Amino acid sequence: MPGPRDIGREFLVGHRAHDPRWLARRWRGVARRAGLEMRAFASAGEHELFVLRSRRPPAGARRVYLSAGVHGDEPAGALALAEWAAADPAALRGLDLLIFPCLNPWGLENNVRLDARGRDLNRMFQSRAAPFPAWRRELGRRRFDIAISLHEDYDARGVYIYELGGNGAERLLEAAAGSIAPDPRRKIDDSVARGGVIRRRVMDRETFPLSGLPESVWLYFERCGWALTVETPSEFSLFDRVNAHAAVLSEALCE
Ligand SMILES: [Zn+2]
Structure with missing residues (x-):
């Protein structure tokens, strides 16, 4: 698996x-070299949404x-996913992958959190509004051993991870x-954090605090016993943030 040292500055x-x-x-280059199918599964304004x-x-x-x-204002995740995959495409052939490289291209282009319609997509993965029915169609009935969503946070003071169902976040942090230390705060976004890990052991739809479901929470409820949301600190160096995400991916996916 590609490691953080493989990520160039290009x-x-x-x-x-x-x-x-x-x-x-x-x-597209990664898909060719890694034997992945890549296609547009929905559009958002003038942008296409891709799945691999x-x-x-x-x-x-x-x-x-x-x-x-x-x-869209959290670019390190999208960059890291692409650069990590590009660093060693052959290694991806050993995995059964479903990848959504950028679900909010308008936001990325405009450097804003929300999409072109002013929606926070990460509070509506259960939604009947576009693009979520198309996104769920791409999942079909598939289940996953692991789901990783890459994000960033302006308030973060290091890397932190929301972990649902598993027990590996400490190892990933x-x-x-090697690039960015774990977030030392004891409380992150109203949740208790320890060494950069926020873990909710018991959680069901009825007691979930948000009205709409984040991606990893929907996946945890519906498709995956181990769902992670990785957050890097937006105010740190972009190079370090990309490498921190890439290191998490390498550690999580090479066993
Ligand atoms: Zn985010």
Whole structure:
């Protein structure tokens, strides 16, 4: 699996952090070399939304869901996912992947959290509004061994992870610490945090505090026993944030 040291600075030099068309081109190259099918599954204004999936995963391959770019002012996740995949496309052939590289291209282009209609997409994954029915169609009846959603946070003081159902966030944060240390706060977004990990052991739809479901929460309820949301601190160096996300991906997906 590609590691953080494999991520070059090309994306910085080209100033591509908010260019969804460049991102799509980058993924087309990865898809060719990694044997992934890539296609548009929905559109959002003038942008297309892309999905990538493994064409012929080996029998017993880990079933992996990856996504980034849900919030447009959080570019490190979308960059990291693409750069991590581009660093070693051959390694992706061993996984059964479903990847949504950027679910809010308008937001990424305009550097805003919300989409063109002013919606926070990460509070509506249960929604009947576009693009969510199309997104759920892409999932079909699939289940996943692990789901990872990449995000960023302006208030963060280090990397932190919301972990649902699993017990691996500490190991992932250790891997990311080569670039950025874990967020030391004891309370993050009204939740108790320990060493950068926010873990809710018991959670069901009835007691879930938000009115609309974030991506990882929907996946945890419906499709996946282990769902992670990784957050890097927006005010830190973009290079370090990209490498922190990439390190988490490498650690989570190489076993
Ligand atoms: Zn976010």
